[in-house]
């Protein structure tokens with residue numbers, strides 16, 4: 001097996017390849033800075049999460065190479081409130097705040113002190129669950145504290161050079177009166193302003209549609225802000241960003257990454273190592289990440305159905321430039337099976353060739369919230385958990401008790417998996433997966449003489465042979481009863497399902513009888 005220069009396994013994983021590229025292109029540095037960020041102008045959805053976890057995986061790969069890494073997450077919350085999101089209550093009230101910074105918009109959901117903060121905290125409380133812990137930077141605070149005053153003055157002083165970098169990717173050049181700065185009015189807080197002039201130092205003059213006009217001192221007054229295409233490269237230099245991926249929108253031809261690569265030179269810096277990550281779609285739940293009614297599929301929705309490890313696996317196991325769907329339908333079963341296979345390969349429980357072993361093991365490591373457990377976790381399929389949970393009315397401890405050989409150290413992970421299985425089967429599984437055990441014996445009315453005999457024979461078998469018959473034994477027994485009573489086996493199966501769950505079909509019957517338990521069976525077959 002090959003080793004690279006830093007002594008790590010050359011796994012070929014994209015996170016490792018990117019980490020190596022960062023080291024190669026940025027040279028030996030005491031600290032590497034990896035960045036991600038977003039405007040919290042709405043609920044942060046699972047497509048946005050793809051960027052965060054892409055950075056997290058590269059951060060891990062760098063740290064595993066002994067590098068010191070700063071992982072910064074920028075909340076671009078000094079951006080303007082452009083549109084009232086449909087999922088927010090009090091739409092009319094919110095309309096009054098259009099064109100103000102999103103940190104001044106009230107949070108009508110009552111989550112936090114303002115709308116931006118509400119969206120931020122929603123995500124900040126989830127990320128630790130999947131092992132992601134960036135350092136958050138709040139741009140509204142940064143701008144309001146004058147932290148960027150010199151950088152804004154620098155942009156004003158290099159207005160023409162910056163204009164050239166932006167014009168390089170425009171079909172029409174910027175207007176003659178274009179300034180590399182925008183202003184929120186100090187009185188009405190809206191950005192409906194026009195820059196009137198700059199005194200060559202700290203004084204910036206603007207007028208507002210509300211009638212207000214003034215000259216502010218960039219070091220003291222708030223309101224001035226660099227436009228996105230200037231703000232982004234300025235911060236690359238300010239923070240010394242070595243790696244930052246971006247979505248298709250920023251990475252399109254002439255998009256903000258293209259212009260930022262030029263503008264960053266004006267600030268005397270270099271662009272970070274980057275890659276483009278692709279969009280995500282949703283399967284088994286409307287297909288879209290955000291619906292027209294404002295409902296958004298977030299990390300919390302994914303964690304309802306996928307454990308933190310399997311959630312990470314979805315991203316760690318897929319190349320960032322590949323489009324894929326987060327599934328809520330039957331694919332959930334397959335994805336857990338793929339994860340479990342990856343786990344068996346990691347623990348050497350399923351033999352594969354060296355190349356596959358290295359590949360799968362690396363994906364498994366990167367899928368863990370922290371370190372892989374010393375002992376292999378307990379494996380049980382979502383399908384089986386769903387059957388157990390529904391038999392026990394969603395009771396997780398009863399479900400775990402029905403599994404053989406679960407050790408104490410395996411319990412915590414298994415409980416999370418069981419919760420996900422329960423959420424899946426009750427909310428997203430196809431109808432044929434769902435059932436609940438009847439609470440009382442069904443009526444005999446409508447049963448034929450032969451069927452009644454068959455039930456009596458079945459009940460006798462439960463009473464006297466329950467413990468001695470295994471799954472195979474029960475399978476044979478039911479067929480035997482069908483033969484003895486001259487019934488079509490399919491017809492008998494259907495009648496038994498009806499007696500147990502009130503449906504024509506259900507989980508594999510022999511195994512199901514073992515799960516239900518003797519006492520409950522006697523009661524239902526009475």
Ligand SMILES: [Zn+2]
Pocket residue numbers: 185186187188189190208209210211212
């Ligand atoms: Zn104003």
